[in-house]
Amino acid sequence: MPSKLADAFRSHPVDIQPKNLHDLKELPDSYRWSADQDRPEPEPVHHEPVPVIDLSGPNALEEIGHACTTWGVFQVVNHGVPAAVLDRMEDVAKSFFSLPAHQKLKAARSPDGISGYGLARISSFFPKLMWSEGFTMVGSPLEHFHTIWPHHYTRFCDSVEEYEKQMQNLAQTLMWLMLGSLGITKEDLNWANNNSNSTTTTPRGGPKEEAAGSTSAAIQLNHYPACPDPDRAMGLAPHTDSTLVTILHQSNTSGLQVLRAGGGTGGWVTVPPIRGGLVVHVGDLLHILTNGLCPSVVHRAVVNRDRNRISIAYLHGPPSNVRISPVQKLVGPSQPQMYRAVTWSEYLGTKAKHFDKALSSVRLCAAAEAKDHNNNNNNNNNEVQVG
Numbered sequence: 318m319p320s321k322l323a324d325a326f327r328s329h330p331v332d333i334q335p336k337n338l339h340d341l342k343e344l345p346d347s348y349r350w351s352a353d354q355d356r357p358e359p360e361p362v363h364h365e366p367v368p369v370i371d372l373s374g375p376n377a378l379e380e381i382g383h384a385c386t387t388w389g390v391f392q393v394v395n396h397g398v399p400a401a402v403l404d405r406m407e408d409v410a411k412s413f414f415s416l417p418a419h420q421k422l423k424a425a426r427s428p429d430g431i432s433g434y435g436l437a438r439i440s441s442f443f444p445k446l447m448w449s450e451g452f453t454m455v456g457s458p459l460e461h462f463h464t465i466w467p468h469h470y471t472r473f474c475d476s477v478e479e480y481e482k483q484m485q486n487l488a489q490t491l492m493w494l495m496l497g498s499l500g501i502t503k504e505d506l507n508w509a510n511n512n513s514n515s516t517t518t519t520p521r522g523g524p525k526e527e528a529a530g531s532t533s534a535a536i537q538l539n540h541y542p543a544c545p546d547p548d549r550a551m552g553l554a555p556h557t558d559s560t561l562v563t564i565l566h567q568s569n570t571s572g573l574q575v576l577r578a579g580g581g582t583g584g585w586v587t588v589p590p591i592r593g594g595l596v597v598h599v600g601d602l603l604h605i606l607t608n609g610l611c612p613s614v615v616h617r618a619v620v621n622r623d624r625n626r627i628s629i630a631y632l633h634g635p636p637s638n639v640r641i642s643p644v645q646k647l648v649g650p651s652q653p654q655m656y657r658a659v660t661w662s663e664y665l666g667t668k669a670k671h672f673d674k675a676l677s678s679v680r681l682c683a684a685a686e687a688k689d690h691n692n693n694n695n696n697n698n699n700e701v702q703v704g
């Protein structure tokens with residue numbers, strides 16, 4: 318079982334290299350999605366907007382609670398992250414993705430690795446390719462940045478470091494508001510009490526071992542080049558994030574769509590970029606932690622004919638030694654425990670193997686529950702049980 322994030326994909330290597338999409342005048346067949354492969358519809362079918370929440374407003378807690386238990390996604394404004402920090406990070410992404418292909422490939426992610434340049438890992442689950450490229454940072458990007466920008470890497474590292482610090486704080490604030498809206502406090506999560514506020518993304522200091530109790534994080538840069546046939550292409554296929562919380566900054570070009578569940582009224586909803594605003598996703602681990610009360614939002618990215626699009630996801634998770642399971646306060650005779658305990662790296666490995674079946678693969682049925690209970694009792698390792 319992988320104990321560190323960087324080991325999560327060792328047993329499920331993905332070896333698909335990004336292709337240069339910039340100068341293609343026609344959509345190659347390998348990128349042509351058909352309607353039965355979830356190809357985006359020309360128009361979103363659901364028109365109720367995703368909630369926009371003023372974090373400095375008097376009703377923020379209540380609004381966050383409502384958004385998390387209904388949508389699993391919302392946008393925040395007045396969140397305290399300076400626009401200049403977002404702009405500088407966007408600039409890092411633009412600078413990287415506008416490099417020639419052979420330069421970007423110098424930072425290629427290895428097939429079983431987690432950090433570096435490559436296609437979305439979920440590509441291996443689909444018969445067609447996605448119209449995008451990405452760069453993932455877990456631990457320091459310094460080595461990659463030094464290779465790519467031998468004379469300017471410190472400036473880019475500084476921008477990442479600054480971004481990461483701001484996102485770390487915001488992610489903590491948001492997580493406690495989300496949990497607080499359900500009546501959960503720090504006392505209910507033993508691992509959260511000795512949080513040292515450090516993450517695994519340490520741009521200048523090189524890869525760092527996590528301090529005990531620290532949270533983990535990754536930053537994912539995404540680029541969706543302008544596409545000659547956007548209605549038949551897919552930027553990023555529908556998925557949920559394997560995080561507690563994701564904070565997404567999107568450039569001023571729309572593309573993010575979220576799935577609003579619910580029978581006849583459900584459907585895809587575009588999340589319009591708001592200058593300075595940030596999108597917040599409930600991830601699978603928060604879904605588990607809240608015993609299914611907060612749904613992890615299914616989302617995808619569509620592409621544009623004339624415009625490139627950048628998005629930057631801050632993927633926030635628990636410390637890597639912590640096993641996440643439903644908080645006991647949210648478990649009772651009428652709400653039986655829905656999921657077994659998992660660490661973040663274990664869950665990432667499960668996602669790499671089962672993709673959209675990952676949540677159901679850690680779901681408990683009565684027999685599995687009894688078995689899991691026995692396993693936990695016999696488990697003599699020092700992993701922390703949450704909740």
Ligand SMILES: O=C(O)CCC(=O)C(=O)O
Binds near residue numbers: 539558567573616
């Ligand atoms: O580009 C977007 O809007 C979505 C990105 C995303 O879902 C991800 O990086 O997990």
Ligand SMILES: [Fe+2]
Binds near residue numbers: 557
């Ligand atoms: Fe995502």
